[in-house]
Amino acid sequence: MSNTLLALIVLALGAIGYVIGRQRALKATDGDQRKLHSLPSYYGTNVLLKTMVPAFLLMLVWLLAQPIVVDRSVRAGLQDESVRQDRSVSLVMTDVRRVANGLGIAVEQGVMSRDEARSLDTQSTDVRARLGEAGVALGSDVTPAVLEAAQQYRGLSGTGDIARFALVVALALAGLGWGVRESTPSFRARNSVERGIKSLLILASCIAILTTIGIVLSLVFNTIEFFRIYPARDFFLSTTWSPSFGGGSELGILPLLWGTLYISLIALLVAVPIGLFAAVYLSEYASKRVRSVAKPAIEILAGIPTIVYGLFALLTIGPLLLRVFGDDTVGWMDGGTAVMTAGLAMGIMLIPFVSSLSDDVINAVPQAMRDGSYGLGATQSETIKQVILPAALPGIVGAILLAASRAIGETMIVVLGAGAAARLSLNPFEAMTTVTAKIVSQLTGDADFSSAEALVAFALGMTLFVVTLGLNVLALYIVRKYREQYE
Amino acid sequence: QSRENVQIAGSSTVLPYATIVAEAFGENTDFPTPVVESGGSSTGLSRFCEGVGEGTIDVANASRAIRDGEVETCASNGVEEIIEVRIGYDGIVFASQQSGPEFTAFEPSDWYQALAANLPQDGEMASNPNSNWSDVNGDLPDVEISAFIPGTRHGTREVFEENVLLAGCEETGAYDAMVNDMGMSEDDAEAACMEVRTDGASVDIDGDYTETLARLESNPDGVGVFGLAFYENNTDTLKVATMSGVQPSTETIASGEYPVSRPLFFYIKKAHIGVIPGLKEYAQFFMADEIAGPDGPLSNYGLVSLPEGELDEVQQRIENETTMDSQS
Amino acid sequence: MYDADHNRTENRVGQTDIKISAKDVQVYYGTNHAIKDVSVDIQDKTVTAFIGPSGCGKSTFLRCINRMNDTIDIARMEGLIEIDGENIYDKRVDPVQLRAKVGMVFQKPNPFPKSIYDNVAYGPKIHGLAKNKAELDEIVETALRRGAIWDEVKDRLDAPGTGLSGGQQQRLCIARAVATEPEVLLMDEPCSALDPIATSQVEELIDELKQNYSVVIVTHSMQQAARVSQKTAFFHLGNLVEYDDTEKIFTNPQDSRTESYITGRIG
Amino acid sequence: MYDADHNRTENRVGQTDIKISAKDVQVYYGTNHAIKDVSVDIQDKTVTAFIGPSGCGKSTFLRCINRMNDTIDIARMEGLIEIDGENIYDKRVDPVQLRAKVGMVFQKPNPFPKSIYDNVAYGPKIHGLAKNKAELDEIVETALRRGAIWDEVKDRLDAPGTGLSGGQQQRLCIARAVATEPEVLLMDEPCSALDPIATSQVEELIDELKQNYSVVIVTHSMQQAARVSQKTAFFHLGNLVEYDDTEKIFTNPQDSRTESYITGRIG
Amino acid sequence: MTDATAGATPAVDPGRKSKSIITTDDNTRRRNRAEKRFQYYGIAAIGVGVFFLLALTFSILRSGLPAFTETAVSLEINLSQEQFDEAESKLLKTGAYEQLFVQALQQQLNAEGEGDVEVEEDAVGRIMGNVGSEIREFYLANQDQLGAPVTFNVPASSRVDRYLNGGLSRESLAESKFLTPEDLDIVDRLVEAGTLTNVIDWDFITGTDSGVDNPGGAGLGASVIGSFFMMLVVLVLSLPIGVAASIYLEEFAPQNKLTDFIEVNISNLAAVPSIVYGILGLAVFIQFAGLPQSAPLVGGLVLTLMTLPTIIISTRASLKSVPPSIRSAALGVGASKMQSVFHHVLPLAMPGILTGTIIGLAQALGETAPLLLIGMVGYVARGYPDGIVSGLMDPNSAMPAQIYTWAARSDPAFYEKAWGGIIILLVFLLAMNALAIILRRKFERRW
Numbered sequence A: 001m002s003n004t005l006l007a008l009i010v011l012a013l014g015a016i017g018y019v020i021g022r023q024r025a026l027k028a029t030d031g032d033q034r035k036l037h038s039l040p041s042y043y044g045t046n047v048l049l050k051t052m053v054p055a056f057l058l059m060l061v062w063l064l065a066q067p068i069v070v071d072r073s074v075r076a077g078l079q080d081e082s083v084r085q086d087r088s089v090s091l092v093m094t095d096v097r098r099v100a101n102g103l104g105i106a107v108e109q110g111v112m113s114r115d116e117a118r119s120l121d122t123q124s125t126d127v128r129a130r131l132g133e134a135g136v137a138l139g140s141d142v143t144p145a146v147l148e149a150a151q152q153y154r155g156l157s158g159t160g161d162i163a164r165f166a167l168v169v170a171l172a173l174a175g176l177g178w179g180v181r182e183s184t185p186s187f188r189a190r191n192s193v194e195r196g197i198k199s200l201l202i203l204a205s206c207i208a209i210l211t212t213i214g215i216v217l218s219l220v221f222n223t224i225e226f227f228r229i230y231p232a233r234d235f236f237l238s239t240t241w242s243p244s245f246g247g248g249s250e251l252g253i254l255p256l257l258w259g260t261l262y263i264s265l266i267a268l269l270v271a272v273p274i275g276l277f278a279a280v281y282l283s284e285y286a287s288k289r290v291r292s293v294a295k296p297a298i299e300i301l302a303g304i305p306t307i308v309y310g311l312f313a314l315l316t317i318g319p320l321l322l323r324v325f326g327d328d329t330v331g332w333m334d335g336g337t338a339v340m341t342a343g344l345a346m347g348i349m350l351i352p353f354v355s356s357l358s359d360d361v362i363n364a365v366p367q368a369m370r371d372g373s374y375g376l377g378a379t380q381s382e383t384i385k386q387v388i389l390p391a392a393l394p395g396i397v398g399a400i401l402l403a404a405s406r407a408i409g410e411t412m413i414v415v416l417g418a419g420a421a422a423r424l425s426l427n428p429f430e431a432m433t434t435v436t437a438k439i440v441s442q443l444t445g446d447a448d449f450s451s452a453e454a455l456v457a458f459a460l461g462m463t464l465f466v467v468t469l470g471l472n473v474l475a476l477y478i479v480r481k482y483r484e485q486y487e
Numbered sequence B: 001q002s003r004e005n006v007q008i009a010g011s012s013t014v015l016p017y018a019t020i021v022a023e024a025f026g027e028n029t030d031f032p033t034p035v036v037e038s039g040g041s042s043t044g045l046s047r048f049c050e051g052v053g054e055g056t057i058d059v060a061n062a063s064r065a066i067r068d069g070e071v072e073t074c075a076s077n078g079v080e081e082i083i084e085v086r087i088g089y090d091g092i093v094f095a096s097q098q099s100g101p102e103f104t105a106f107e108p109s110d111w112y113q114a115l116a117a118n119l120p121q122d123g124e125m126a127s128n129p130n131s132n133w134s135d136v137n138g139d140l141p142d143v144e145i146s147a148f149i150p151g152t153r154h155g156t157r158e159v160f161e162e163n164v165l166l167a168g169c170e171e172t173g174a175y176d177a178m179v180n181d182m183g184m185s186e187d188d189a190e191a192a193c194m195e196v197r198t199d200g201a202s203v204d205i206d207g208d209y210t211e212t213l214a215r216l217e218s219n220p221d222g223v224g225v226f227g228l229a230f231y232e233n234n235t236d237t238l239k240v241a242t243m244s245g246v247q248p249s250t251e252t253i254a255s256g257e258y259p260v261s262r263p264l265f266f267y268i269k270k271a272h273i274g275v276i277p278g279l280k281e282y283a284q285f286f287m288a289d290e291i292a293g294p295d296g297p298l299s300n301y302g303l304v305s306l307p308e309g310e311l312d313e314v315q316q317r318i319e320n321e322t323t324m325d326s327q328s
Numbered sequence C, D: 001m002y003d004a005d006h007n008r009t010e011n012r013v014g015q016t017d018i019k020i021s022a023k024d025v026q027v028y029y030g031t032n033h034a035i036k037d038v039s040v041d042i043q044d045k046t047v048t049a050f051i052g053p054s055g056c057g058k059s060t061f062l063r064c065i066n067r068m069n070d071t072i073d074i075a076r077m078e079g080l081i082e083i084d085g086e087n088i089y090d091k092r093v094d095p096v097q098l099r100a101k102v103g104m105v106f107q108k109p110n111p112f113p114k115s116i117y118d119n120v121a122y123g124p125k126i127h128g129l130a131k132n133k134a135e136l137d138e139i140v141e142t143a144l145r146r147g148a149i150w151d152e153v154k155d156r157l158d159a160p161g162t163g164l165s166g167g168q169q170q171r172l173c174i175a176r177a178v179a180t181e182p183e184v185l186l187m188d189e190p191c192s193a194l195d196p197i198a199t200s201q202v203e204e205l206i207d208e209l210k211q212n213y214s215v216v217i218v219t220h221s222m223q224q225a226a227r228v229s230q231k232t233a234f235f236h237l238g239n240l241v242e243y244d245d246t247e248k249i250f251t252n253p254q255d256s257r258t259e260s261y262i263t264g265r266i267g
Numbered sequence E: 001m002t003d004a005t006a007g008a009t010p011a012v013d014p015g016r017k018s019k020s021i022i023t024t025d026d027n028t029r030r031r032n033r034a035e036k037r038f039q040y041y042g043i044a045a046i047g048v049g050v051f052f053l054l055a056l057t058f059s060i061l062r063s064g065l066p067a068f069t070e071t072a073v074s075l076e077i078n079l080s081q082e083q084f085d086e087a088e089s090k091l092l093k094t095g096a097y098e099q100l101f102v103q104a105l106q107q108q109l110n111a112e113g114e115g116d117v118e119v120e121e122d123a124v125g126r127i128m129g130n131v132g133s134e135i136r137e138f139y140l141a142n143q144d145q146l147g148a149p150v151t152f153n154v155p156a157s158s159r160v161d162r163y164l165n166g167g168l169s170r171e172s173l174a175e176s177k178f179l180t181p182e183d184l185d186i187v188d189r190l191v192e193a194g195t196l197t198n199v200i201d202w203d204f205i206t207g208t209d210s211g212v213d214n215p216g217g218a219g220l221g222a223s224v225i226g227s228f229f230m231m232l233v234v235l236v237l238s239l240p241i242g243v244a245a246s247i248y249l250e251e252f253a254p255q256n257k258l259t260d261f262i263e264v265n266i267s268n269l270a271a272v273p274s275i276v277y278g279i280l281g282l283a284v285f286i287q288f289a290g291l292p293q294s295a296p297l298v299g300g301l302v303l304t305l306m307t308l309p310t311i312i313i314s315t316r317a318s319l320k321s322v323p324p325s326i327r328s329a330a331l332g333v334g335a336s337k338m339q340s341v342f343h344h345v346l347p348l349a350m351p352g353i354l355t356g357t358i359i360g361l362a363q364a365l366g367e368t369a370p371l372l373l374i375g376m377v378g379y380v381a382r383g384y385p386d387g388i389v390s391g392l393m394d395p396n397s398a399m400p401a402q403i404y405t406w407a408a409r410s411d412p413a414f415y416e417k418a419w420g421g422i423i424i425l426l427v428f429l430l431a432m433n434a435l436a437i438i439l440r441r442k443f444e445r446r447w
């Protein structure tokens, strides 16, 4: 509640700052904005940013830190006496927080007065029952120590809340003052604002790095643990994948990697040509009406849950392929689940990834390029193939990379469509499986979570991460080399 | 903020029963409906063992007993007191399409001979020559072997390997042949008994029983391994085969006649009792006679409930909050 | 190859075969009536200049002749244009073949984002004018020479065409257009970004082209029109005001507007 | 607002304040040395013409003056350019402010894919030149008038700027550039697509601008250079061959290359 | 030149007949055929896409539409205070109410029946779905109705529903313990009497999940809300962050090793299996930051991280495709880089950005795996949140998670529910995309 209020106050101060900053700058030049370095709105925005950004940052940090600090000090008080023999401090703290919260709710609902909440003791009151009246359920009766700690908790939090409120508002005001003082005609407000925005942009791109670090960190420890109990050599070089419970599993990643690449390849062989042709048709040939219907329609394919594709692969594509390539005809295929089955279903799913994005970039190629080609007597398809697609190449590569990534990361279709067999084979009509599918199954299975069979999921994840990283570096390198010719 | 609800995670085999209980618990008590996550026994236990406190789960469902290594990890993370609750048994049945070939009776030996990677032949291990069920046993239909068995991530697989494959291996004398004639160590022989062929006759299913069912749907000659509850819910599309002459049912499993079954569990963090409202009540509710007893909704759904005495003992254990180490 | 025929064809300049014949052409951009009722006969083996103030519809009319207006959504054309007696808006006409026959140099140079070589080789390749790489190389070289840009780019044929200076791009586009050997060449201000020398080289090219082909050139330079063209058409506000022998237009215009324009009084 | 100062400043034409001073400027495109060692002082309130054959580096040098070369990845500049005594490549210099001060009309017209009005209003808007809509309208109208295009577009200010004819686009870009009231205006062949009348209107504009500002114009027309400029610089193969009073360059060039060029012998 | 070229193109001679444009020559015919082929490939590609869309839609609709109806029993019962008190004293109160209802129905059947065959209570129990909680809820809220007749409309068992829909035959029930062929006679009687009717199952659209033995009570409503809050988080975070990151990388970042590293990283993040994001989310948001489990906020954050690469990659691709002349034009009138990007480049790149957003959100909306680890898959029947904060923080499920759990349940009725859920998911998706698609149309232009 008070946080919402605080946020609103800061927002209001920001708005006020905007107006003042703008006015002050304008006033200094008697309303002639031409004499200002920047547009008046930049002066306003400058003040607004200076008012709001530090204040919100402080508020955020404080909100994160206060519970920790309060926790720490209440905890210190509990340490000696009251930690029940069989309870860790953290659980007692859970109780303390629950009671403290309960008191808060009770006060809010008028079940208890503020003083009462402060002076309550376990002898004279059944705290559990009183809190029950306010709809706060407690797991057990409240001990005096816990109640006391809860009251202390409430006190500290209350003080913290007030201090936060005051400091945040003060900081906002300070920022406002600073910004307003700066708002002189010669102040480079635009540069200042743009610097601020640029920092925000940089911050946004850092999130990608943070995510990467997070992923690596969340995988790496268990991966190390895995390699401690399972030889890395076997993991990377063995061509057999056969986990079992009794120990003695063989956990070679090669067949899984092979399956991943094979299935992704087939999916891309389906999705890229179909997607590109669809994109080309939509952007170059189709009438506006057809385009406005077909494009979003195809995009639905990306939104159909993958389990549907999995079932579609299993129940429709598999039997169909079996009829064509099965024992009755050429005998390449033994069962309905195969690399081909999953690859086809996945390919369908990936069509919109390629088509929609490529359509947008193709559409963005300037008309002058087309005119130039038509003017030479090129047919539309020649123009597309030789002028437009090369011009749109960077974007198309991006789209294909996205589709490839999605193919590598897909699980459900593989589980249902490809069969679960980990094998190294060239025949696309055989069952295989992928790294991702095995990550999911090893992670969510029945194996002992500290065993190699479960930990291998992390090693698989880590390896896949490194492998795709390598592939991406390669892709970047190729694109760069290719692109340099053009720009 | 403090957590209001009981938080449960773990086995997908226990999940159905847990949902029945959770729904009833929410409807019949003043506590909020517990949250039951699926994700597998292993995930559930690993989260269970992350530590104590509100941010961790209170109960882990498991379709197998917790392992020593896991207990150690738990302990090292401060989860020292665990209450083990055995809720009943899960029967494992062999079923095929209602309209498919006549699979009506199996012996463990049939399965062993059909699925083993290698069979002893003239004092040597040779790769399994059987391609049709009738090659294995003349009474079985003459259709290609196509079995859908639980993948290695499933606890069911372990039961299948031990109670069916290994049993069949011993029944046919293959085990003895390996140990005595070929001079294999007992461990090696056991491993050889349980090694499943990879030429496509047997398909590992990593997903749920619905996936096995879907596989059968696209392959009418297939035979699949299911949980009893699943089969009972799908008698319109599946027909079940006897194993060693015994028809699977809650009664034959409870009595121990039917050979393939496994116990199901959930584990409670004792430290959370009294901290998380409703935790103990949930466990009590779960194992109450009206729920987990032979006439309760769980049994009605397909859980093989605990025999009378055992149920009492479990109820007692919950009541007294008896932890695992204190019972042993 | 043009040179070879030079002598034989020289004498036929001035003949009056009609190559392109437009009748009552109207062009609308949405509701904007950009070309009003234009009828004109353009002769073979002749250079025809289109002059007129900016925005009067020269480019628009030019684009009608090889149906480049088709690519502008909002453009709508009415009337009849015949080339060699064939209605180019006939259903059976393949605009691709038309455009191969009627080449075009656009007002704004628009090199492809490809190498200089590929820019020029593109047309010959799609029309199958070269049997092999060596022949193609030759075609490219010849075209670049005729576009008066060979010397500047011969060492950087692999560099992107978009990295050239404005005038170089313009000449590249001219080279690109002549490389496909069109029968009619439409040039929309081909020398606007060229220095006098390059301009005169292009003018020479035009002169050479007219031995065999018909060239239509849009220009804002009266001098240029007078220098290179045999016929001149003066457009004003979408109307074809006057069309006659160049000499006549520049010495004795019939319409007062024409006179005003060439003497620099209306724009 | 320029007109207001017209009379007062008239008499000061011909003064020799140095506005832009370039010393030893080198520009490389990758390994291509496009500008070699160019030093030149450009005076205030003067029109300076850059002439030279196509591809000699005029545009490149022009783009150095307002640091538009910064946007070309492979372009690298060395040397010193000062405007009003301040090194424009100094770290503290804000290229944005520089470009607001040094306006530019590009060789290839590049209107924004927005309405004509917005094309012109964009600069004044971001520089805060108008207090309100009415003022902005006025600025736009004035700019379009000065760009000699007002009459043609006044009825279609909401139409997209990209739907104009080539010459109209060019004038729109001129209007857009003058709308921001730069102190220096760099014009890269501003009249290349214009008819004589429009050209003379733009030349008038240039004449008017020089009362207060400094104008640099690239042109291929010797006549135009002679007409509008007071100073002329002749570039050749990346070198500044000669820089002097226009009159002198055209009547008595010092360098033989200059002479060859203006008499039409080298290109 | 002359010599060299004369041989090259002998076709040109002064008196040559100029080519007709109406009669096509061989070369053009060949090229036109290629053109036609190319165009047909395009049409075929679209056709393939649309065909699969239709095929999938058809199978989804066929399997899912029955989920929207249910077979309901309407019955008037009269509960006394004593019966109420007794039921309330039980541990399994809902069971007691159910029994009362079943008894009432049994009585009615026997009363109006021919009298010769007694209908067993068990048989009636098998016909009914789980009805106890509905009845209990009603009487807890309306105790004044005790002792007065009240008509209830409650679901019959899922098998009865399937039988009446033609999904079950008598023969197939031979082995079933949940419904016997004989029970169907009673069902037929009830249908004739109008006690059993087919009605729209509003609970399915608005309700929460139910236990596995109660398919009639299962609903998707709460998880729609869960998904809504998740998507809200995803949209609010991933679009601005993704666009901001792309702008920085594409327009401002110096070309150096670091930005290359970031670029490669982002493409790589797109290839990280979604369950790994779940692992990350569990570690960072739940264990480290202490956010609650099963909360849509956490789900949204995880999906945001997962969606970011998609949005960044597509945004960068479309920023790249904006021609440089636009940037020069803006810089040339003295716009700052920031202004040129925000005023000119970004609007032109908008279609691509929106496409990336549509695809990214579609992917996020249908994703289950990462939710597995942060507690949103399973049984999370917590009903509706009462505000934004509670919507974000209270445990909830999400549509794909709910569908996934249903699809794994034994009772085939849940399989139907899963497909029905997919229909709702797609409707939600379409609604979500509609705005983006309209916006995209507005921004699309060619120049």
Ligand SMILES: Nc1ncnc2c1ncn2[C@@H]1O[C@H](COP(=O)(O)OP(=O)(O)OP(=O)(O)O)[C@@H](O)[C@H]1O
Pocket (backbone or CB within 6 Å): C162, C163, C164, C165, C166, C167, C168, C193, D029, D032, D034, D052, D053, D054, D055, D056, D057, D058, D059, D060, D061, D072, D074, D107
């Ligand atoms: N973006 C670029 N990348 C590489 N080289 C370039 C680029 N722009 C120009 N050049 C080269 O630099 C040299 C000078 O080009 P510049 O554009 O300055 O010529 P210019 O004098 O303006 O010619 P024009 O009159 O034809 O416009 C030319 O050789 C040209 O090919």
Ligand SMILES: Nc1ncnc2c1ncn2[C@@H]1O[C@H](COP(=O)(O)OP(=O)(O)OP(=O)(O)O)[C@@H](O)[C@H]1O
Pocket (backbone or CB within 6 Å): C029, C032, C034, C053, C054, C055, C056, C057, C058, C059, C060, C061, C072, C074, C107, D162, D163, D164, D165, D166, D167, D168, D193
């Ligand atoms: N794509 C278009 N959309 C709408 N109107 C257009 C388009 N192209 C040209 N116009 C308009 O049509 C008229 C004729 O334009 P056109 O380009 O033919 O002029 P032009 O004679 O070539 O002029 P310039 O010498 O300036 O190139 C002009 O009023 C112009 O604004």
Ligand SMILES: [Mg+2]
Pocket (backbone or CB within 6 Å): C058, C059, C060, C107, C188, D165, D166, D167
């Ligand atoms: Mg034109």
Ligand SMILES: [Mg+2]
Pocket (backbone or CB within 6 Å): C165, C166, C167, D058, D059, D060, D107, D188
């Ligand atoms: Mg230039």
Ligand SMILES: O=P([O-])([O-])[O-]
Pocket (backbone or CB within 6 Å): A444, A445, A446, B010, B011, B012, B013, B014, B039, B040, B041, B042, B062, B063, B153, B154, B155, B156
């Ligand atoms: O999910 P399970 O651990 O029971 O296989």
